[in-house]
Amino acid sequence: MGDVVGPRLYSCYNCRNPVALHDDIVSKSFQAKKGRAFLFSHAMNVTAGPKENRHLMTGLHTVADVNCSDCGEVLGWRYERAYEDSQKYKEGKTVLEKFKIVKENW
Template sequence: MGRLFLTKLDGAFYTCKLCHTHLANIEELMSKAFHCRNGPAYLFNSVVNVTVGETEERMMTTGMHIVADIFCICCCQNVGWKYESAFDEAQKYKEGKFILERGRIVGGSKEVSLISSDADEG
C-alpha cells in the first residue's frame, strides 16, 4: 500500500466523524436542505480526501439519479455520494456535486461555531 497524500483545508471546514480527515471547506457548502436515510445531509460543490465508488441508478425523493457513493480516503467510511447525472431537467444542477451526510461529518477549525451548531438543522 502506498503513501496517502491528504489535502489540508484552511479556515472553516468539515471532517470525517471517525478519523477527522478534512473533507470539505465551508465555502463549498451549497445547501443544508438535503436529507438521506439517516437524517440531514449537505450539498457541496466540491470535496477532498474521498474515493468515489461505482456508479448506480438510485431512486431519490427528487427522482431517479445516477450516483456514486463516496468514502473517506483514510478510514473508508461511507460519508455520502456524488451526483453523476440526473434524469429530470430540474435536477441537473446537482450533477458533479457531492452530498455529505451530517451524521458522518463534524465541524472542525477555529470557527467551529459557524459549522457545528445544530440549531439550524430543524
Template sequence: MPPADKSSTSKVLHVFEGHPSFYCSNCSAVIALKDELISKSFSGRDGRGYLMHSAVNVRMGSKEERPLLTGVHTVADIFCVGCGDRLGWYYHKASDQSQKYKEGKYLLERERLVKDNAWKLDT
C-alpha cells in the same frame, strides 16, 4: 474540482489548516471547506445532508441508478480515504431537468461529519 477516482490512495492528501472545514467524524480527515457548501436542506440515507460543490480525501464507488426523494439519479457513493467510512454520494446525472443543478456535486451526510474552527452553521 473533478471527482475523486477509484485509484485514490488510502492516505489523506488535502489539509486546509486555518480554514473552516468539515471533517470525517470517524478519523478527522478533512473532507470539504465550508465555502463549498451550497445547501443544508438535503436528505441522505441516514438523515440530513449538505450539498457541496466539492469534496477532498474521498474515494468514489461504482455508479448506480438510485431512486431518491427527487427522482432517479445516477450516483456513486463516496468514502473517506482515511478510514473507508461512507460519507455520502456524488451526483453523476439527474434524469429530471429540474434536478440537473446537482450534477457534479456531492451530498455529504451530516451525521458523518464534524465541523472545525469554531464557525457557526445555522440549522
C-alpha cells in the same frame, strides 16, 4: 491568540480527515436515510465507489457512494447524472451526511 487558522471545514467523524470546506456548501436542506445532509460543490480526500442508478426523493439519479480516503467510511454520495432538468444542478456535486462529518476550525 484564539484566531482561527485556516478555513472552516468538515472532517470525517471517524478519523478526522478533512473532506469539505464550509464555503463549498450549496445547500443544507438535503435529506439522507438517517437525517440531514449537506450538498457541497466540491469534496476532498474522498474516493467514489461504482456508479449506480438510484431512485431518490427527487427522481432517478446516477450516483456513486463517497468514502473517506483515509478510513474508508461511507460519508455520502456524489451525483454523477440527473435525469430531470430541474435536478441538473446537482451533477458533479457531493452530498455528505451531517452525522458523518464534524466541524473543524469553527
